[in-house]
Amino acid sequence: MTEFFQYLASGLVTGCIYGLIAVGYTAVYNVTGVVNFAQGDASMLGALSTVGLIALGVPLPAAILVAVLFVGLVFVLVERTAVRPAGASVIRGIIVTIGVGVALQGAAVIVWGTDAQPLPAFSGEVPIALGGVTVPRQAFWIVGTTGASMVALYLFYTRTYLGKAYRACAMDPFAAGLMGIPSGTMRGVGFLLSGTVGAIAGIIVAPVALMQYDSGIFLGIKGFVACIIGGFGNPIGAALGGLVLGLLEAFATGYVSSGLKNAIAFVVLLVFLFARPGGLLGEFDTVKR
Numbered sequence: 001m002t003e004f005f006q007y008l009a010s011g012l013v014t015g016c017i018y019g020l021i022a023v024g025y026t027a028v029y030n031v032t033g034v035v036n037f038a039q040g041d042a043s044m045l046g047a048l049s050t051v052g053l054i055a056l057g058v059p060l061p062a063a064i065l066v067a068v069l070f071v072g073l074v075f076v077l078v079e080r081t082a083v084r085p086a087g088a089s090v091i092r093g094i095i096v097t098i099g100v101g102v103a104l105q106g107a108a109v110i111v112w113g114t115d116a117q118p119l120p121a122f123s124g125e126v127p128i129a130l131g132g133v134t135v136p137r138q139a140f141w142i143v144g145t146t147g148a149s150m151v152a153l154y155l156f157y158t159r160t161y162l163g164k165a166y167r168a169c170a171m172d173p174f175a176a177g178l179m180g181i182p183s184g185t186m187r188g189v190g191f192l193l194s195g196t197v198g199a200i201a202g203i204i205v206a207p208v209a210l211m212q213y214d215s216g217i218f219l220g221i222k223g224f225v226a227c228i229i230g231g232f233g234n235p236i237g238a239a240l241g242g243l244v245l246g247l248l249e250a251f252a253t254g255y256v257s258s259g260l261k262n263a264i265a266f267v268v269l270l271v272f273l274f275a276r277p278g279g280l281l282g283e284f285d286t287v288k289r
Contacts, residue, residue, distance in 0.1 A: 002132040007254040008247070013139045015246025016146035020201035021223030022230065022238035023153065027193035029233050030170040031186050034083065034093035038075075038101035039198050040220020044213065045104055046071045046199025047206035051117040060120070068199045075195030076188050084187065101216070108213035116210035119203070138207045145204050149197060150239060157235075162189065218262070225265045228272050231279030240280060 021039060028036040046067050053063035078100050086092040123137040156163040168176040169186040177183050202211060202219070209215075223238075226245050230237025248268060252260040272279065 003254065005131070005133045007250045009133055009135055009139070011247035011250030012243065013142050013246070014249060015243035016142050017201055017205045017219070017242070018222045018226045018245050019239035019242025020146055020149060020197055021219055022226035022242050023150075023235050024194040024197040024201070025223055025227050026233050026235045026238050027197065028190045029227075031166065031173070031183075031190040032083070032093060033090045034097065035224070035232075036097045036191075036194055037094065037220060037224075038078070038097045038104060038216075039194060039223055040216035040218070041101045041104040042071050042075060042195050042198025042216070043202025043205070043219050044108060044211060044216035045074065045202070047119060047202035047211040047215075048108055048112050048117055048213075049199075050203050050206070051119055051211070052112065054119075060122070064203055067203065068196050071199035072192045072196040075191040079188055079191040083191070084184070101220070105213050105216070112213065114213060116212040116215075117206075118210055119206035121207040136208055138204070142204050142208075145200060146239075149200060150235075153193075153197075153235065166190070222265055225269045227279075228269055228277075229279055231281040234279065234281050237279055237281035244280075 021043060024039045024042065025036060028034055028039075049067035049070055050060075050063045053066055054060060058066070078097075082096050082100060083093050086096050121136070121138045122141050125137075127134045127136050128140075129135075157167055158164075165176070165181045166186050166189055168179070168181055169183050173183045176186075202216070205211075205219075222245060223242070226241035227233075227238050228241070229244050230239070230241030245265060245268060249261050249264050252264045
């Protein structure tokens with residue numbers, strides 16, 4: 001049972017990261033219909049930007065805040081200068097985001113090199129023992145930050161005027177435009193949310209998993225699979241899908257073979273695409289295309 005709970009704790013922590021990245025996917029998809037394949041690179045850029053700011057002498061809290069805002073603004077700029085000029089074609093938009101991801105990786109190599117960069121743990125390196133289960137202190141930051149981010153996004157979507165306008169564009173962009181809601185602005189909001197949420201995910205995981213220029217590729221793939229599991233476009237489903245994938249990886253690694261950690265994501269992806277392409281919860285109920 002000790003092993004079981006150890007794998008359970010590991011899976012929940014990993015699943016929270018996947019869930020955050022998956023939620024970033026939904027922020028762009030709901031408004032544009034585009035799958036932002038640069039989402040994982042937002043996590044990489046957020047973590048490495050924080051590392052760079054700390055190296056310049058910026059305190060950790062300020063470095064995190066500046067890095068998150070920086071990545072959010074970068075993704076707004078990407079929407080304005082790269083995705084929007086591609087027009088209404090979803091395929092062109094997806095291809096553009098792939099190119100953006102490659103460009104971000106190249107920029108990261110130039111600035112930080114190819115070596116993995118460390119980020120200090122927020123509450124020290126000594127793990128905590130809970131009933132025989134060893135949990136890194138950073139795990140509590142990961143779970144807590146994920147929970148707080150989900151609550152903040154829920155309140156944004158349901159309690160703010162901007163969030164309601166965003167959901168209106170997700171439901172019917174044409175009707176929202178007739179009501180005076182600027183769809184272009186809402187597209188920018190979607191990319192801003194995508195960048196900031198992705199950056200947060202990268203920053204909180206960096207102390208337990210070193211980050212380098214190509215780390216975003218694997219995180220992006222896992223977030224994409226989490227979206228497929230939960231239902232693409234559904235933020236609640238994305239978070240659930242991340243937890244499911246994290247738990248499956250943890251138990252497969254512990255009870256079968258560590259070599260299955262990366263393979264399990266592709267196996268689950270194929271299973272859901274063939275057996276339940278709509279995911280566990282289906283698409284977000286406000287999205288009608």
